[in-house]
Amino acid sequence: MNPELINIFNSIVANATPLVIASIGETITERAGVVNLSLDGSLILSAMVGFVAAFVSGSAIIGIIAAMIVGGLIALIIAIGGIELRQDQVAIGFVLTLLTADLATFLGQNYTRIPGPQILRSPIPILADIPVAGPIFFNQTALVYLSYALIFGLWYWLFRTRPGLALRAIGERPETAFARGANVNRLRYLYTIIGGALVGLAGAAYSLSVKPGWATPPSMAGDGWIALAIVIFGGWHPFRVVLGAYLFAGLRALSTAIQRTPEIEISVVLLNGIPWVLMIITLLLVSSGAIERLLTVLPRPLQKWTRNFLRSDPPAALGTRFKQK
Amino acid sequence: MRTRSMVFGLTILPILASLLITAVLIMLVGADPRAVFEKVWEGAFRDLRSFSQVINFWIPLTLVSMGLIVTFTAGLWNIGVEGQMGMGAVFATWGALTLQLPPLILIPVEILLAMLGGGLWAALVGILKTRLKVHEIFGGVALNALANIASIYLISGPWQPAEGGSVRATPPFPADALLPPMSPDFGVSLLALVIVGVVIVSVIVALRGTRWGLQLKATGKNARSALLLGVPTGRSAMSAFIVCGMVAGIAGGYRVLFTYGSLRPLVSGGIGFLGLLVVLLVSIRALWVPLVTFIFAAILGGSTRLKVALQLDASLAGVLQGFLVLAVLFSNGLRERWRETNPAHLSETDIKTPESLKADR
Numbered sequence: 001m002n003p004e005l006i007n008i009f010n011s012i013v014a015n016a017t018p019l020v021i022a023s024i025g026e027t028i029t030e031r032a033g034v035v036n037l038s039l040d041g042s043l044i045l046s047a048m049v050g051f052v053a054a055f056v057s058g059s060a061i062i063g064i065i066a067a068m069i070v071g072g073l074i075a076l077i078i079a080i081g082g083i084e085l086r087q088d089q090v091a092i093g094f095v096l097t098l099l100t101a102d103l104a105t106f107l108g109q110n111y112t113r114i115p116g117p118q119i120l121r122s123p124i125p126i127l128a129d130i131p132v133a134g135p136i137f138f139n140q141t142a143l144v145y146l147s148y149a150l151i152f153g154l155w156y157w158l159f160r161t162r163p164g165l166a167l168r169a170i171g172e173r174p175e176t177a178f179a180r181g182a183n184v185n186r187l188r189y190l191y192t193i194i195g196g197a198l199v200g201l202a203g204a205a206y207s208l209s210v211k212p213g214w215a216t217p218p219s220m221a222g223d224g225w226i227a228l229a230i231v232i233f234g235g236w237h238p239f240r241v242v243l244g245a246y247l248f249a250g251l252r253a254l255s256t257a258i259q260r261t262p263e264i265e266i267s268v269v270l271l272n273g274i275p276w277v278l279m280i281i282t283l284l285l286v287s288s289g290a291i292e293r294l295l296t297v298l299p300r301p302l303q304k305w306t307r308n309f310l311r312s313d314p315p316a317a318l319g320t321r322f323k324q325k
Numbered sequence: 326m327r328t329r330s331m332v333f334g335l336t337i338l339p340i341l342a343s344l345l346i347t348a349v350l351i352m353l354v355g356a357d358p359r360a361v362f363e364k365v366w367e368g369a370f371r372d373l374r375s376f377s378q379v380i381n382f383w384i385p386l387t388l389v390s391m392g393l394i395v396t397f398t399a400g401l402w403n404i405g406v407e408g409q410m411g412m413g414a415v416f417a418t419w420g421a422l423t424l425q426l427p428p429l430i431l432i433p434v435e436i437l438l439a440m441l442g443g444g445l446w447a448a449l450v451g452i453l454k455t456r457l458k459v460h461e462i463f464g465g466v467a468l469n470a471l472a473n474i475a476s477i478y479l480i481s482g483p484w485q486p487a488e489g490g491s492v493r494a495t496p497p498f499p500a501d502a503l504l505p506p507m508s509p510d511f512g513v514s515l516l517a518l519v520i521v522g523v524v525i526v527s528v529i530v531a532l533r534g535t536r537w538g539l540q541l542k543a544t545g546k547n548a549r550s551a552l553l554l555g556v557p558t559g560r561s562a563m564s565a566f567i568v569c570g571m572v573a574g575i576a577g578g579y580r581v582l583f584t585y586g587s588l589r590p591l592v593s594g595g596i597g598f599l600g601l602l603v604v605l606l607v608s609i610r611a612l613w614v615p616l617v618t619f620i621f622a623a624i625l626g627g628s629t630r631l632k633v634a635l636q637l638d639a640s641l642a643g644v645l646q647g648f649l650v651l652a653v654l655f656s657n658g659l660r661e662r663w664r665e666t667n668p669a670h671l672s673e674t675d676i677k678t679p680e681s682l683k684a685d686r
Contacts, residue, residue: 037462077651085658090402090462091605092654098598099647105640107354216638225466232463269478276467276474280459287458 001132008253009136013144016249018043018205018220020147022227023234023241024154025198029075031158031236032191033171033317036078037093039199040224041100046070046203048104048111051214054204055116063117064204071200072193074100079192083185086321097224105216112215119143119209143205150198154238167191171315174322185324202227226279233282235312244282251278286312335660339652347645356637364634365642369627377512378629381584382596382622384517385410385576389600390614391528392572397609398532399565400545405450405465406573407597408472409443413574414581415476416442418495418588421502421581422484428501432516435502436578443574444567446472451566455559461566469597477590484588494589504583514583524572529611541565573597595643599625602650608657621646 022039029036036042046067054063074096082089119141127138137148157164166187169177174184203220211219230248234241255274258264285291291312295303348358369379389406396403403409417439424431446468453464479495486496504514532538543551544561552558580592599621607613628642 081651081655081658085655085662087654087658092651094402094404095602095605095647095650095654098595098602098643099651102640102643102647103350106638106644107350109354109638222470225463229463267478267482269474269481273471273474276470280453280464280467283459283463284457 006132006135008257010139012246012249012253013136014140015210015253016245017140017144017147018202018210019223019227019230019245019249020202020242021143021150021205022199022202022224023230023245024147024150024238025071025195025202026227026231027195027234027236027238027241028154028167028198029192029195030231030318031167031171031315032188032195033174033315033320033322034079034082034188034192034195035089035093035319036075036192036196036199037090037228038074038078038096038100038224039228040222041097041104042071042074042196042199043203043206043220043224043227044218045074045100045104046200047207047218047220048108048203048214050200050204051116051207051212052108052111054208055111055114058117060117060119060208063208064201067204067207068197068200071203072197075192075196075199076189078196079189082321083188083192086323089319101218101221104218108214108216113213116213117208118212141209143201143209146201151238151242158238168315170322171317174317174320178322178324183324184322188322222275226275229279229283232312232314233286235286236315248275248278251275331660331663335656339649339656343645343648343652346648347641350644351637351641354637356635361631361635361637361641364631365624365627367627368630368634369623373510374512375626377510379619379622379626380513380518382625383619384514384521385579385584385596386599386603386622386625387521387615387618388524388576388579389573389597390603390618391524391611392569392576393600393604394528394609394611394614395532395541395572396565396569397604398538398545399541399562400548401454401562401565402462403447403450403465403566403569404462404598404601405447405468406569406600407593407595408465408469409446409570409573410577410580410593410597411469411472411476411591412446413439413443413577414588414592415472415479415577416574417578418479418484418498418581421498422495424502431502432504432582435582436520436575439574439578439582440571441574443577444571447566447570447573448563450570451563454566455562473591476588476592480588480590494585494587497587498582502582503586504579506583514579517579517583520575524575525611525615532611537561537564599643599646602646606650606653 022043026036026039049070050063050067052063053066054060057063077096078089078092081087081092121139121141123139124145128134130138138145158168166177166182169180170182170184170187178184206220206223207214226248227245230244231241233244252275255271258266259268259271295307298306348362351358351361368375370376389410393403393406417435420431420435420438424434426434449468450461450464453459454461480493484495486494504516506512507515532541540551540556540561541564543554543556544558544565548558551561576596577593580594580596581588585592600618603614603617603621607617624642624645628639631637631639631641
């Protein structure tokens with residue numbers, strides 16, 4: 001394969017990684033029945049804190065930990081407001097979206113546009129030598145490898161373990177799960193915070209690797225909304241969510257490539273609109289039932305498997321409150 | 326007696342808590358909170374000029390907030406309000422830059438164009454929501470970005486100033502295309518104040534005393550039951566979006582026809598999002614809107630000079646406002662829980678967030 005093409009795919013995987021981590025985090029939260037709408041702001045604030053912590057301490061690891069704590073704390077606020085005080089999760093999430101973005105601008109104002117620590121590539125010895133796939137997937141940073149582990153780890157947890165079954169149950173039928181002995185609200189706290197911490201990790205993946213440093217306006221602004229849409233596109237299934245994130249990063253790379261092609265005369269400004277048009281199109285694909293229609297064309301034995309994979313209903317109890325006695 | 330002091334406490338507490346948190350954050354970046362609050366106060370109320378700046382934030386903020394009262398009543402999250410302001414500004418700019426009419430006709434035409442732009446952009450969110458089942462939050466976020474991209478494109482392309490490529494602003498509008506200020510000292514548009522008054526009264530009257538308002542409320546409280554009872558919920562939602570969009574369009578038009586006198590990127594300046602915060606803060610009670618928007622406008626206007634005076638970023642205004650709304654939502658939750666455990670104290674003033682505001686995607 002053409003080495004240039006390999007480079008492009010390598011950078012698509014790298015650029016998709018924050019989106020992958022954030023949407024996996026949100027998938028966990030929403031599977032438990034809680035909406036963390038604050039993603040766009042959470043990513044920005046955790047990116048800023050991650051960068052500043054890494055800059056001050058000189059260690060990227062400390063930056064990552066700080067960013068995860070920030071993401072977890074924001075999620076904790078949503079959990080307290082939404083679960084304990086039974087307020088509207090969307091309202092709290094929206095307020096936090098704006099608040100955290102402003103907080104990042106305010107608290108990070110003395111740390112803009114300065115170089116700081118970065119997470120460097122660390123190729124995995126034997127795997128990186130596999131033709132084509134090796135240099136694309138295994139010549140990356142440790143965060144990218146971690147994202148692979150998260151994808152398969154979440155799939156295994158959700159569909160192959162008992163606690164994973166409980167996680168799905170509290171998002172689908174909290175009453176039934178409660179009757180069977182699950183402590184619904186405590187588990188929702190737990191998964192909301194874990195999901196939020198992963199969103200924080202994604203923030204650090206921006207400021208310490210993909211878009212290193214901190215600047216206002218933040219370079220990752222808008223990606224939180226994209227990640228939320230990817231979770232819907234992905235039907236709350238880890239594999240499809242990841243597919244969505246990679247697809248999205250791929251199309252974004254394509255539009256950058258078009259910008260660099262002198263033969264195609266199109267306004268750079270208008271190309272910036274592509275991600276948003278894509279976001280609406282993907283949501284339309286899910287909501288219009290086009291996927292269901294596609295299923296009927298497939299041979300019968302494949303239908304059941306594909307239907308399970310392409311399931312696009314949200315967790316039935318998503319965003320609702322559960323009164324635990 | 327205990328109820329009253331409890332309710333009073335839960336009203337004052339969020340204000341104190343958000344001020345305290347903001348003060349701590351100010352100290353965290355090495356500034357003196359007292360100096361900051363003094364500067365903000367001065368920036369808002371020092372003289373007629375700074376006060377007129379506050380009113381110039383109050384006018385568009387009150388307009389969008391009243392529009393959002395309509396969509397929230399119908400149970401809709403019109404996050405797209407920023408883009409609706411932006412499109413209102415774009416349409417008004419087209420009128421101001423191209424139409425050759427006497428001011429007496431031009432200005433009403435510009436305002437109608439602004440309403441058209443905002444209304445169209447809101448109708449898109451509405452179609453996506455009611456016909457194509459795309460949640461209005463996502464439709465709105467995407468259309469916000471697209472409206473901003475459209476205005477940057479127009480500024481850097483078709484409408485760029487003669488002196489060359491700039492993404493900063495269009496050429497200044499001709500004087501006849503601008504709303505006239507009340508006096509040289511008090512730079513506020515009388516016409517805009519009249520429009521704000523008309524919008525406030527009509528929204529309150531329409532929601533309280535008309536069939537349309539009743540249908541919106543029914544849609545917002547429980548869309549499925551409303552539909553079964555014969556309320557055209559799809560049409561209600563659509564009309565709520567369009568009304569809000571038209572009002573937001575006027576707000577955007579005001580920003581270009583008075584505040585700036587030209588079109589620039591991000592012309593809405595976050596005022597649409599701030600309107601959403603206001604309506605959450607007042608729990609969709611329209612009568613409280615003008616007062617709360619005034620406080621928010623004062624914070625906004627007062628903090629514009631923080632950068633020059635104290636080298637602090639003006640985003641501090643958003644931090645304070647954000648914490649305030651968050652604290653109020655939390656104290657609402659505390660109040661509801663407290664009422665539950667003390668059912669004897671249930672009072673009629675208890676207003677809850679409608680069920681429809683729950684996530685329903």
